[in-house]
Amino acid sequence: MPTVVRTAAELRAATSGTVALVPTMGALHDGHGSLMEHARPLAETLVVSIFVNPTQFAPEEDLDAYPRTFEADLERCDAAGVDVVFAPTVEEMYPHGLDGAIMVDPGPLGSILEGAARPTHFRGVLTVVAKLFGLVRPDVAVFGEKDYQQLTLIRLMAQELCLGVDVVGCPTVREADGLAMSSRNRYLTASERERAAAISAALRAGVDAGPDGPEAVLHAAGKVLADAGIDPDYLVLTSPDLGPAEAGRESRLLVAARVGRPRLLDNCAVPLGADAKNRGK
CATH class of the missing domain: 3.30.1300.10 (Pantoate-beta-alanine ligase, C-terminal domain)
Incomplete structure (x- = not known):
């Protein structure tokens, strides 16, 4: 099974060499599995993060109802050859509290499409991804193309903020009837x-x-x-x-x-x- 770590110190002790990161909010399915399989040969250490990020949910959205299947997620990570699962607490990710956190402004591209429907969403997404990049320090990070605007913004953030991470997008994985896995x-x-x-x-x-x-x-x-x-x-x-x-x-x-x-x-x-x-x- 992968090594499960909860803190930045444990994470640093568990990773070595080149690092690939697959950020997730858990409830893993075959779409996540394809990201892990793609990431596995890209680095010596493969890290999957499992963190339901509160700052990307609006007050009326389904934060509390979001599915959490940690034990099943670990088994899926094990099958994909994941080395480390980083599953931090909210306090670890936001040590100054959610109200006191410094947030990443997504800029004009974050105000259209999904950003128009969910005005605070991409601010939360980019903030948590930037934090994960800083904590995990990956050489490469792998995301799915299903959330295409998100992928585009993360790529732009990595370039604009000179984060030194190669952001890779992978094709959407679909059910037999064509429905995108989610x-x-x-x-x-x-x-x-x-x-x-x-x-x-x-x-x-x-x-x-x-x-x-x-x-x-x-x-x-x-x-x-x-x-x-x-x-x-x-x-x-x-x-x-x-x-x-x-x-x-x-x-x-x-x-x-x-x-x-x-x-x-x-x-x-x-x-x-x-x-x-x-x-x-």
């Missing part, structure tokens, strides 16, 4: 789960429409969602860095929608052709 999927009822599969189907429809340009992508994806009775919080097409999408170039299609209790996120890359109306000019 710890919150367990909240879906059977009928909601069936309806939620339309989210990934909408992305596939958007990819298929890519050669016809941005407007066709959004129309095709939006129709699949509408046919399933899903009204998304957002369905947007952006550049890979979350700027404006450009016809004829690579883009990113992102969606967020609430199906029953959970709010589900997904995204995919879409190679864009020219707008259909401009073809042949």
